[in-house]
Amino acid sequence: MAFLNRGTVRGPGRFLQWKVRLIAIGAVFLLVGMAREMNLLVLVALVFLCGAFLLRFFEKEPAEDADHEETEDEPAGPAPTAEAERPAD
Numbered sequence: 001m002a003f004l005n006r007g008t009v010r011g012p013g014r015f016l017q018w019k020v021r022l023i024a025i026g027a028v029f030l031l032v033g034m035a036r037e038m039n040l041l042v043l044v045a046l047v048f049l050c051g052a053f054l055l056r057f058f059e060k061e062p063a064e065d066a067d068h069e070e071t072e073d074e075p076a077g078p079a080p081t082a083e084a085e086r087p088a089d
Contacts, residue, residue: 022052
């Protein structure tokens with residue numbers, strides 16, 4: 001149950017840079033707030049960290065079209081040319 005296979009490999013997501021930025025800002029606010037014992041900064045840090053977590057739910061994959069998916073019938077690269085198929089002399 002801990003290692004559930006979801007079948008498809010997903011990429012990093014389109015909001016990865018924003019999540020990293022929000023986590024970094026939240027971490028700085030959290031450390032400064034804890035060091036100076038300022039509850040307001042700790043709460044602001046929690047808002048940033050929760051925002052980064054919530055971005056995860058807005059990362060919808062693009063619509064699964066034939067253009068976006070590769071099937072076994074379609075090669076991943078360009079079609080081979082006649083020169084590439086000839087044996088070397």
